[in-house]
Amino acid sequence: MxxxxxxxxxxxxxxxxxxxxxxxxxxxxxxxxxxxxxxxxxxxxxxxxxxxxxxxxxxxxxxxxxxxxxxxxxxxxxxxxxxxxxxxxxxxxxxxxxxxxxxxxxxxxxxxxxxxxxxxxxxxxxxxxxxxxxxxNDFGTPGVSEHCLFLDTPTEAKRLQSEILNLCLRMETGALHVGDEKVRIAIVGGGATGVELAAELREATEQLGRNGIDLLQIPESVGITVIEAADRLVAALPKALSQNVLHELNSLNIDVRLNTRVASVSDKSIKLADGEDLKAEIIVWAAGxxxxxxxxxxxxxxxxxxxxxxxxxxxxxxxxxxxxxxxxxxxxxxxxxxxxxxxxxxxxxxxxxxxxxxxxxxxxxxxxxDFTYKDHGSLVALSSSTAIGSLMGRALGTFTIKGWLARRAYKYLHYQHEAAVQGHARALIRTVLSVAMRRVRPQLKLH
Incomplete structure (x- = not known):
């Protein structure tokens, strides 16, 4: 320095x-x-x-x-x-x-x-x-602030979880009738936040199906769409890894729309720049x-x-x-x-x-x-068991990491943060207790 x-x-x-x-x-x-x-x-x-x-x-x-x-x-x-x-x-x-x-x-x-x-x-x-x-960043798009949910704060995250759970409950009880008997969720933005949210929601809705919401046990009962204006997902990753992310989302039956711009948002509907109306009961804005x-x-x-x-x-x-x-x-x-x-x-x-x-x-x-930044790469989580990313180091240079090992690396980033603010001893205890609690509590928050 x-x-x-x-x-x-x-x-x-x-x-x-x-x-x-x-x-x-x-x-x-x-x-x-x-x-x-x-x-x-x-x-x-x-x-x-x-x-x-x-x-x-x-x-x-x-x-x-x-x-x-x-x-x-x-x-x-x-x-x-x-x-x-x-x-x-x-x-x-x-x-x-x-x-x-x-x-x-x-x-x-x-x-x-x-x-x-x-x-x-x-x-x-x-x-x-x-x-x-x-x-x-809503980029001045009409209707975003009025009709979209966001994921910027803990309060907004808890609200989104409540909205998704309530939507699935209403569909199960018959209080809500949706087209083609499918719950539709649209996520605008194919960066890390949008991609990780889409994969996590796929896993969460499958968990809901195993916890009493029978309609969610039907294949394709939840339609998840990711809309991205650029020609690839997660621009922070190398192009080859962006393709890997796309492949993983497709394997989770998530519809990805690349090179697609949003013109406006209204109640339960997204107007695309090409004139198409995309219906969705929940719209999450995660675009930049x-x-x-x-x-x-x-x-x-x-x-x-x-x-x-x-x-x-x-x-x-x-x-x-x-x-x-x-x-x-x-x-x-x-x-x-x-x-x-x-x-x-x-x-x-x-x-x-x-x-x-x-x-x-x-x-x-x-x-x-003077502050000097050292880039250590990027990781994107695609469920509780897998992730994709690139890591950088002086000895090995830049290398790709996928799957279980990448997910462990992703979890280690969270541990580093915990250790910095809680101390290593408390962070380790919290990690061990968290692993233990997963064996006795529901894998999903159901209230």
Whole structure:
């Protein structure tokens, strides 16, 4: 890594520096855990995490929560985690920044009954890290926000699981009559999220058939369609692996429409660009990402690709020395390829590790360093037993990995995240208990 010529001229609001991390996703929770261990517990800083949710779910697992194959025991409570690790958790929705007074502005958080759980307020910071992630990009397509379900947050994943279960129950009981006696689910977007969700839903609906919903035991009782505007699935993978993914989805009786654009979405119907109307009881939008809308309120920060905030190689905002941006919220240059870094969990993981040291440099008035990303490849899960991907290493170069071994590698990525935020001992215990519980609990969430 290279170092900048000067350290950050750091002025604290109080004797104990205040570090505020906004966003408890894969990167934010990882970072705040590291900061609490390196600074908070040692009395060197006051560390605070802000999120509008009370619990954390590893975002690459959201498709499993939405299908019901993972349950609440996989979540991490921010309240419990903050108490155990020695940082503060504050419930709040990011609203903007008062740069002059170094304050993070928070909007109220309401529950489902519109009762205020936390009021509008402001938190002081000396160092601010924005890690508020991304949202699905509707590309301005009419009807998407009104008629589609999304898979960006734990709340949305739980809603999708409930909608799918209710739909299948209504079909079984006769409360819902669908065309050709088939439940139809359409997923717009053939990236990793769309592909993984399609495969997981195929497995989940088959499980429902074995758990009392008799109509789902009939072959082809659930029609799943994936719609992708590009000429191949999962563009992050090499072309040969994209073909392998397509073959796997076809073997699961999933209809894949490539080179197909969506013109508009209405109630239970998708209008394609070629004029075809595609009927579906559930429509999930997973076509690309866009920066979280809350970032638009930070009008004085420079906006880059996909609405993300442009950052310097140090991960500082281009015009605010005391603000760092990471994960899907950051438009960070990938120097090796001359393009922005992709919105991947491994990017956020590496940036969390980097910022832990970087912020310590800030507090100690040491020169800051530049972030360097190391690409370790991509993996796509295609059921509970298989996955496809490419891995990169110095010794072996780039190589393809498939099947059971690839699925184990995929699970290891989740374990790495668990170990980073829970510690290796707790992560190992949770993994062992999770395996044991699968033998005594339903394989699918049925309520």
């Amino acid at each position: 290279t170092t900048t010529k000067q350290a950050l001229d750091f002025e604290m609001n109080e004797a104990l520096p205040k570090i505020v991390v906004v966003g408890g996703g894969a990167g934010g929770l990882n970072l705040v855990t590291r900061l609490s261990r390196s600074l908070g517990r040692k009395g060197k800083a006051d560390v605070t995490l802000v999120d509008e949710n009370l619990s954390h779910i590893w975002k690459p697992s959201l498709h499993e929560f939405s299908a019901g194959t993972k349950g609440p025991d996989e979540e991490i409570s921010f309240l419990e985690h903050s108490n155990r690790n020695g940082y503060k958790f504050r419930l709040g929705r990011f609203a903007g920044i008062n740069y002059q007074d170094r304050q993070v502005m928070l909007d109220p958080v309401l529950n489902e009954q519109n009762i205020e759980l936390s009021p509008a307020r402001a938190l002081l910071y000396d160092v601010l890290v924005l890690a508020i992630g991304s949202r699905s 990402i866009l920066s979280n809308k809350a970032l638009a309120t930070a009008v004085d920060l420079e906006i880059g690709s996909l609405g993300r905030l442009k950052v310097r190689p140090t991960l500082q905002a281009t015009n605010q020395d005391h603000i760092f941006v990471m994960g899907d919220a950051a438009d960070c240059e990938w120097a090796e390829k001359g393009q922005p870094l992709p919105p991947r969990a491994q990017v956020a993981f590496q940036q969390a590790e980097f910022l832990n040291t970087q912020i310590q440099n800030v507090l100690s008035n040491r020169p800051l360093k």
